[in-house]
Amino acid sequence: MFAFDISGLALEVAPPDTGRVRLVAVTSGLLEARPHEIGADFPDRVARGVWLRACSGGGGGNGDAQAYLNDVFDALQDPSDGRGDGGELRVAAALLSGARKSEKLAAAFEVLGPDALDLNGVARLLRAALASIAFATDATDISQAINREAASLAEDVCANAEDQNEITFDDFGNWYNSRGFELAPWLELLDLTKWPVDGRGELQDESDEEEDDEEETASRAVVAFEVATDDGTTQDDDGQVLVLRAAFSLQAVGRLRDLVMGSGLGDCDASVLCGHAARAATAAGRLDRRAFASVIAAFAPDEASAERHAPFLHYLYGAFVRDEQLGADAAEVAAGLSLLCAGSKSSKLAVAWELFADGDKWDGALSRRGLWRYVRSFLATLLAVASLPDGAAGDAAVAECAVDVADDADDAAVALAAAVFADAGGDDLVAFDDFADWYTDGGYKVASWLELLDLSKWVL
DSSP states (O other): OEEEEETTEEEEEOHHHHHHHHHHHHHHTOTTSOTTTTTTTOOSEEOHHHHHHHHHTTTOOOHHHHHHHHHHHHHHEETTTTEEEHHHHHHHHGGGSSSOHHHHHHHHHHHHOSSOBOHHHHHHHHHHHHHHHHTTSSOOSOHHHHHHHHHHHHHHHHHTSSSTTOBOHHHHHHHIIIIIHHHOGGGGGGSGGGSOOGGGGOOOOGGGTTSHHHHHHHHSEEEEEEEEEOOSSSOOGGGOEEEEEEEEEHHHHHHHHHHHHHSSGGGSBHHHHHHHHHHHSOTTSEEOHHHHHHHHHTTOSSHHHHHHHHHHHHHHHGGGEEETTTEEEHHHHHHHHGGGSBSOHHHHHHHHHHHHOOHHHHTTOEEHHHHHHHHHHHHHHHHHHHHSOTTOOSHHHHHTOOOOOHHHHHHHHHHHHHHHHHHTOOSSEEOHHHHHHHHHTTGGGTOGGGGGGSGGGSOO
């Protein structure tokens, strides 16, 4: 846990707060945005509704996220007209980007400057940044303390600059490196990777689980996603409804980390896993449990590791099984479990695409059913990880758990595939480049969970 003094008030940032801010970052779709892009169309004065729509992405009505966004707006709004300063709100929203601290601060100078800031400009920057961090915690009644702290720090920045009336980004950097890191250590939290995670995702000791407050902490999400999509009616986009939400607790993330690092899959490229799955599959493209066991055993560094991780991997395999006698679709298993492999999101998406494309017939494009299977594969794995009870802390407990995510994955994948075809596809086919363009041009708002294919986006 981090603790800071904010104008005489103690501000504490604990592991559960990480879950809150990451939930907003993921569901808003802002995690992948560059800081200078966020709120680029904001006017000088921004109404609350504009702010909420810009930062709620496709996820919509999560209570924690909405409360956070409203708190930040309340702290930065002008009581005289109920609107907020567009520049300050852009600086605050940039916290939700996955960019580093330095890029966010540079963008803040560009937004509020653009070349240099005066005393008031520095205070506005610090006020917006501090508000974005402070309201991710449980702190209350801190708006005035934020204002006082920002004003005090701005005076110190200007007093230590060569030209006290024109503070450049370099001046601010020199101040932070010389003394600011002691006066405003909370600025480090502009980098989301610096937010505290208890035990880096380690499983909670069973003896602690009887404590109500620790149970609550363990169950809070550190990674979450929401799927908002059309409900099949004739409503316009404003009538979109949430059909799926998944949150990953500290225990779930710790379990995933252990699997990635210990199973051997985290050391190989997704294409290697896909190759093994294809060779083990039947002529009909099916993979039964015995064949699946041979696939995962090929990656285990030793027999002990294979035995240890087999229950969880077989649990994930179960997410793709509709009939035990028929087994699972090998392509879907390989695509879904590519989550556990090394490589970027883009590389995993490209490798998995080839599993569902009939290159001879459609030149690498996917049909509607192909795209549905493609999307469903990733969703099934993510939902299975999120669905495993936190109480199933041992191998034997995991082996006894059944996974039932097929219907949720089907519904969300069908709706998402329909959205892709409506925006980017032809009548019957969609190419990988079209899918990639669709995601970049706004699809990330309703499929931000695809970012989780990049394991660097998890708190592992």
